[in-house]
Amino acid sequence: xxxxTATDTDTDTDTDTGLTVEELPRPGRFGRFGGRYVxxxxxxxxxxxxxxxxxxxxxxxxxxxxxxxxxTYTGRPSIITExxxxxxxxxxxxxxxxxxxxxxxxxxxINNVLAQALITKRMGKTRIxxxxxxxxxxxxTATAAALMGLECTVYMxxxxxxxxxxxxxxxxxxxxxxxxxxxxxxxxxxxxxxxxRDWVTNVRTTHYAIGTVTGPHPFPEMVRDxxxxxxxxxxxxVLELTGRLPDAVVxxxxxxxxxxGIFHRFVPDEGVRLIGVEAGGEGVESGRHAARFxxxxxxxxxxxxxxxxxxxxxxxxxxxHSISAGLDYPSVGPEHSFLRDTGRAEYRYATDEQVMEAFAxxxxxxxxxxxxxxxxxxxxxxxxxxxxxxxxxxxxxxxGRGDKDMHTAAAWFGLAPEGTQ
Amino acid sequence: xxxxxxxEGFADVVARCRAEGRAALVGYLPVGFxxxxxxxxxxxxxxxxxxxxxxxxxxxSDPVIDGPVNQDAMAAALAAGTRVDDVFTAVExxxxxxxxxxxxxxxxxxxxxGVERFAADLAAAGGAxxxxxxxxxxxxxxxxxxxxxxxxxxxxxxxxxxxxERLVKVTTACRGFVYAASTMGVTGxxxxxxxxxxxxxxxxxxxxxxxxxxxxxxxxxxQAAEIAGYADGVxxxxxxxxxxxxxxxxxxxxxxxxxxxxxxxxxxxxxxR
Ligand SMILES: Cc1ncc(COP(=O)(O)O)c(C=O)c1O
Numbered sequence: 001x002x003x004x005t006a007t008d009t010d011t012d013t014d015t016d017t018g019l020t021v022e023e024l025p026r027p028g029r030f031g032r033f034g035g036r037y038v039x040x041x042x043x044x045x046x047x048x049x050x051x052x053x054x055x056x057x058x059x060x061x062x063x064x065x066x067x068x069x070x071x072t073y074t075g076r077p078s079i080i081t082e083x084x085x086x087x088x089x090x091x092x093x094x095x096x097x098x099x100x101x102x103x104x105x106x107x108x109x110i111n112n113v114l115a116q117a118l119i120t121k122r123m124g125k126t127r128i129x130x131x132x133x134x135x136x137x138x139x140x141t142a143t144a145a146a147l148m149g150l151e152c153t154v155y156m157x158x159x160x161x162x163x164x165x166x167x168x169x170x171x172x173x174x175x176x177x178x179x180x181x182x183x184x185x186x187x188x189x190x191x192x193x194x195x196x197r198d199w200v201t202n203v204r205t206t207h208y209a210i211g212t213v214t215g216p217h218p219f220p221e222m223v224r225d226x227x228x229x230x231x232x233x234x235x236x237x238v239l240e241l242t243g244r245l246p247d248a249v250v251x252x253x254x255x256x257x258x259x260x261g262i263f264h265r266f267v268p269d270e271g272v273r274l275i276g277v278e279a280g281g282e283g284v285e286s287g288r289h290a291a292r293f294x295x296x297x298x299x300x301x302x303x304x305x306x307x308x309x310x311x312x313x314x315x316x317x318x319x320x321h322s323i324s325a326g327l328d329y330p331s332v333g334p335e336h337s338f339l340r341d342t343g344r345a346e347y348r349y350a351t352d353e354q355v356m357e358a359f360a361x362x363x364x365x366x367x368x369x370x371x372x373x374x375x376x377x378x379x380x381x382x383x384x385x386x387x388x389x390x391x392x393x394x395x396x397x398x399x400g401r402g403d404k405d406m407h408t409a410a411a412w413f414g415l416a417p418e419g420t421q
Numbered sequence: 422x423x424x425x426x427x428x429e430g431f432a433d434v435v436a437r438c439r440a441e442g443r444a445a446l447v448g449y450l451p452v453g454f455x456x457x458x459x460x461x462x463x464x465x466x467x468x469x470x471x472x473x474x475x476x477x478x479x480x481x482s483d484p485v486i487d488g489p490v491n492q493d494a495m496a497a498a499l500a501a502g503t504r505v506d507d508v509f510t511a512v513e514x515x516x517x518x519x520x521x522x523x524x525x526x527x528x529x530x531x532x533x534x535g536v537e538r539f540a541a542d543l544a545a546a547g548g549a550x551x552x553x554x555x556x557x558x559x560x561x562x563x564x565x566x567x568x569x570x571x572x573x574x575x576x577x578x579x580x581x582x583x584x585x586e587r588l589v590k591v592t593t594a595c596r597g598f599v600y601a602a603s604t605m606g607v608t609g610x611x612x613x614x615x616x617x618x619x620x621x622x623x624x625x626x627x628x629x630x631x632x633x634x635x636x637x638x639x640x641x642x643x644q645a646a647e648i649a650g651y652a653d654g655v656x657x658x659x660x661x662x663x664x665x666x667x668x669x670x671x672x673x674x675x676x677x678x679x680x681x682x683x684x685x686x687x688x689x690x691x692x693x694r
Contacts, residue, residue: 035560037528039486041580041605043557043587183492189483196485201606203582301529301555302483314505315533316482 028217031341033334036216037301042196045203050218052119057225062118069114070229073147074104076111077233080241080395085365086378090385093392096241097368098234098262100399105143107136107371107400108227108258113209115226117144120207127151127206131195133160133188133254134326134373135167136400137211142176152176155194157187160325166404185319188254188329192303212255213333216304220333227261230397235265238395248273248384251397252376253347254290254326256333258399263345273346276336277380279322280349290320291349292332293340300331307334323352323408324372326400350379356412358382359402371400372408430549431574431597434473434521435632435653444649444689446471447634448682449525449658451478452511453503454494455671461514463665463678468518470679471686475515476552476656479508479526486554488609490659494666505530509546516547523574523597525552531564540567550574550597558594565594576600579625581617592629598654599625603637610660611638622652642688649692657685 028034036046056062070076078099087095100108113130120128128150132138138154145152154171158180161168171178184190192210199208213220213227231249238246249266251259253276266272281289289295292308300309302317310318310330322328339345350358358378363369370378374397381396388394402409410416438445448467452460464475480498484491508524515522524543531539531551543551550573556564558577568575574597579588582605592599603618604611618635625633635648636656645655664678 036557037555037560038557039555039580040557040578040587040591041582041602044582044584047584183496184482193483193485197488197607200486203605301532303485304555309529311529311533315529315531316499317529 028221030220030335030338033299033305033307033337034217034220035306036304037306038216038304039200041200042203042216045199046216046218048123049119049207052123053218053222056119056122065118066115070111074110074114075102076229078102080234080237081368082241083362083366086362087385089361089365090382090394091388091392092390093385093388093394094242095381095385095394095396096238096246097396097398098230100230100258100397101368101370101374101401105136105140106403107140108230108261108397109137109140109211110143111229111261112211112223112226112257113137113140113144116207116209117148117150120150120209121148123207125205125207127153127202128209129153129155129195129198129206130209130211131155131188131191132211133157133191133328134324134371134400135160135164135171135404136326136371138176138178139167139170139174141209141211142171142174145176146174153179153198155179155181155191155198157185157191158182159186160188160191163408164325164404165407187320187325189317189320196303212257213260213335214255214303214305214307214331220305220335223257224260224264224335227257228264230258230261231263231265234262234395242393244393245269245272246393246395247388248275248392249395249397250275250277250377250380250384252277252327252373252399253332253336254279254329254373256336258397260333260335262395262397263339267344274339274344275380275384276345276347277376278347278349279320279324279327279376280351280354281321281323283351284349288321289349290322290327290329292330293347294349299337302331305331305334307331307337323355324376326371326373327376348380348383350376354379356409359409360413368398369402370398371402372405374399428516428547428549429521431474431521431523431632435598438473438653444652444692445473445634445654446645446686446689447474447476447636447654447656448472448661449476449478449656450661450665451480451491451494451498452508453480453498453501454662454665455497456501457503457507457510459671460498461511463675464511464515465518466675466679467661467682468515468520470682472520472682474521474523474654476525476658477508477511477515477522479505479524479530481527481530484527486607488607488659490663490666491608494662505534509542512543512546512548521549522547523549523552523576525554528553528556536563536567540571540573544571544573548573550576552576552600554578558591561594568596578602579621581605581621588624588628592625592631595629595631598632598634599629600656601625601633601635601652603635603639606637608637608659610640610663618648619651642684645685645688646691649689655685655689
């Protein structure tokens with residue numbers, strides 16, 4: 001594989017102001033995807049961030065501080081768990097879970113947030129804001145803000161504040177302000193719009209910690225790098241457990257951060273299939289889904305990046321739907337679009353119904369309650385395991401735990417009639 | 422550069438206004454609010470009451486640099502079925518009414534139609550160019566080429582946060598004028614716009630001879646007069662949209678819009694230059 005990302009050195013050396021096409025810098029491209037489609041007022045902040053994260057990447061002090069936090073606060077390395085009783089439903093293939101659900105705050109999101117919060121402090125900013133869908137990124141950001149003494153505001157779609165009420169309470173208890181966004185579909189996309197508006201207004205004091213591998217450069221690259229620890233650890237752990245590399249690495253894909261985190265280290269391992277699972281919602285035919293790669297999504301720009309996008313004939317964003325708030329997003333991180341078009345990664349989708357089945361199955365066979373987002377990856381594992389058969393070895397990123405989803409699950413399975421506790 | 426448009430462009434407007442010893446008045450309204458026909462009517466009112474340039478807004482599903490007033494108007498326009506095609510109809514209407522039409526659009530609408538096709542359609546409708554709030558010159562290679570081919574103005578934004586290097590880069594890419602955001606933030610009326618704006622205009626003048634217009638937050642005759650004292654144009658948006666979206670019959674709201682526009686037109690003639 002050739003290195004997919006543009007380096008930033010070409011930006012830095014570009015002092016030219018002439019405007020021939022060839023001379024214009026194209027920072028942060030993954031093939032034709034990515035880029036920096038933002039209002040000009042944000043450009044200085046993105047340049048500052050890019051510089052800060054590049055310095056941090058080679059600064060032993062930063063690396064040591066982050067490693068210390070991960071060891072003593074996040075709980076890294078996260079373990080892997082082989083799940084034979086669940087695997088019995090996966091065509092007999094061996095299935096290993098990477099347990100990001102056991103991280104402090106309950107998902108992979110903390111990996112990225114602690115690093116961005118450290119960078120926020122290094123940039124001399126005193127306030128951190130975030131968007132959140134499932135509430136996991138919001139909780140992680142509120143947690144990091146409490147830990148590091150930063151002011152914190154989290155934007156969350158009104159629909160999501162209702163279906164992920166537990167996480168709203170957690171954020172507030174941690175001292176964050178939670179703003180319910182009522183515009184548009186009142187989900188993740190609209191929360192990002194509102195966070196961007198806050199950022200444009202308060203950029204001098206505020207860092208916007210984007211919670212996934214989307215947004216303008218350098219976010220897709222930076223957030224991936226902060227999650228790459230998942231794949232680093234998992235690759236070594238699986239090798240140690242089984243003596244070989246997995247046949248497939250499976251992860252759910254909302255914006256795509258947990259997937260990029262576990263994929264990244266495996267990209268050069270050509271024999272390892274990388275499989276992303278999108279939210280199929282009520283089925284692709286229904287139009288109510290977030291399966292960008294499965295449906296007729298085409299490249300477009302949303303929230304600062306060029307990527308596959310659910311859009312109408314005019315280029316207006318089409319609303320997505322998923323039972324899991326964290327995957328309910330009409331675009332996807334640009335590196336996924338690149339991996340998909342180059343064929344290095346494959347993408348499939350899981351419908352709400354399949355997801356709830358896999359969710360229940362893991363609970364009952366292994367005593368692990370996954371997040372609904374992560375349950376999409378479990379559906380993928382069941383399918384891929386059956387395709388591979390008993391010799392197969394599947395590594396699944398269990399990106400988060402399901403406490404936040406008890407309300408949705410209870411309603412789905414008819415366990416908690418309205419008004420009972 | 423080949424030029425296919427011969428109608429008056431922004432540079433002509435500025436020259437005319439300078440000769441009259443005043444700043445230009447630029448009024449923004451989104452197409453399709455309160456309906457396509459209603460928005461065309463409102464744009465004609467702007468022209469009759471003294472706008473030199475109409476910034477024809479393309480409604481978009483995710484307008485990240487717009488405040489609540491414009492967001493709501495765009496959402497209403499889209500809910501009522503407004504299409505990108507209607508933007509070109511509005512451009513024609515503004516041109517017929519005798520003002521210079523510039524389209525303000527988020528980039529994905531242009532990208533999706535095809536940059537070349539959008540530029541050709543805009544030129545054919547009599548549009549003078551594009552204001553692109555979420556496109557920076559660094560990502561604009563197709564648009565730079567298409568705007569050259571069709572003789573269209575291209576207006577990029579600068580902001581109080583812009584570094585000297587960015588000011589050079591952005592203003593070099595601009596044609597027509599430079600859009601200076603008065604403050605850090607989204608669109609919406611503000612009580613004060615002057616603090617950052619004056620300094621920014623000075624900095625822009627240090628790097629380019631292009632006209633500089635100030636937008637974001639302007640809502641009153643007094644503000645327009647103050648800005649007219651140091652900028653080439655005053656851009657008013659949310660205050661007009663709010664007036665058009667007020668209470669009462671459409672005919673009454675159009676009259677209120679006429680009154681406000683006339684006051685602002687007075688303002689740009691009161692700047693001390
Ligand atoms: C547990 C969990 N997994 C996955 C996601 C989806 O995000 P991403 O695709 O960036 O990993 C979320 C987002 O909220 C989440 O909470």
